[in-house]
Amino acid sequence: MIEIINLELKFNEKVIFSDLNLKIERGEKIGIKGESGKGKTSLLNLIMGFISPNIGKILIDKSEISHNNIISIRNKMAYLPQNILLMGDKNVLDAIEYPFHYSINKKNKPKEGKIIAELEKINLKPEILSTSISKISGGEKQRIALVIAKLLGREIFLLDEPTSALDEISRKSVMKYVFESNDTVVSVSHDNEWLNKCSKIINF
């Protein structure tokens, strides 16, 4: 559960937003919309602990984000930025396995069968595993990034414009995958169809 209490954010003395209160229950799907510069992406950065609020606090599963618990809090979350990035420089399998080299994830390295099963849920064929990262489309990257987050066992998905660079097929697959899951989703989006599927819409 995410609780946002009396949050205020300023940049160079300019108030970006204030008095923000929000309770996000486990499994809820939140859509955030609004003009650019209103602090939507900053809210995602606040939840991830990359920036600190000027006033107020954020609780993740009842604990306030601090320097001491930031790693365990970040490890509950998956972040998909607007321009999707994949780590590694070889093929898709390498990119999927890359985060499992990090010490905290090492013991959870998935077998290839599990990876393929997860890829199929989001309409990706197993052959993509041997494809070079430089040869896959933006939509495929987005779907692979979701699969990585899922394999890492993340529960809270922070998505920044998740459908903005997707073709229709990828968009449908991503929506189905995200909205049929039990995960908590906080998404920034301008896509009305996406926003309509969210359980709550926050206007910035």
Added chain:
Amino acid sequence: MAINDIDWLNLLLGSLILIIPLLMFIYYKTGLAKPMVISMLRMGVQLFLVGFYLKYIFEWNLLWLNILWLIVMLNASSMTIYKRSGFKVKQFYIPILAGIIAGVALNIIVFDLLILGNQNFFNARILIPIAGMLIGNTLGASYLGIKTCYSNISKDEERYKYALMLGANRQEAMFPYIAESLKLAFNPTIITNASIGLIWLPGMMTGQILGGSDPLVAIKYQILIIVAIFAGSAITVLTSILVAEKFAFGKNDLLKPNLFN
């Protein structure tokens, strides 16, 4: 064989070839013309001052004075890299200095144990030129290493953040940036080293041969010098990057916002 002295007029005339790179830099609006002129003037003035200074320092050969001069060299080199790299955070001087000290310390051990026999490393005639040569040859790699690593993290913050969100700790998230900066810092040296002997003869060896040494002896010296400079530079670069990690990041694991000018 005695080496011919260079006539002052010839030294001046020879230096005029600098007009060529100067015109190139001005024509292509590189902004390098002024720093080039300043660096060349500094080089000339500094070498003359050092020439006079060394004359006396060699004559006196006092341990404390030799070590003081080493400290001056370490400080000057660290300040040069710090200023040139555009870091705004003053503490960045410390990792740069720590890196250079680590590299030089390794080399002092190698030289003392393997090269100098029973000569004392802290003898002015040995310490000053050798330490100067080692530090001087480390500057380029040290600058490129620390600058590339941290400016790439700053430019590529989304990727770095993404790594943290995938579970990387700070060192793991820095890994690709460290790899990239090592490549950039050492690729030129690796290429240059591969051509030594075939294409060019290094300065020290040339000096020894001109001074009448047996080329085979000069080669042995040169091999150890190149190895020592390379290993010393590698240690310098990695030490400075790793020590800087302690100063560069805020509590949120991101680079401090005011890191660069």
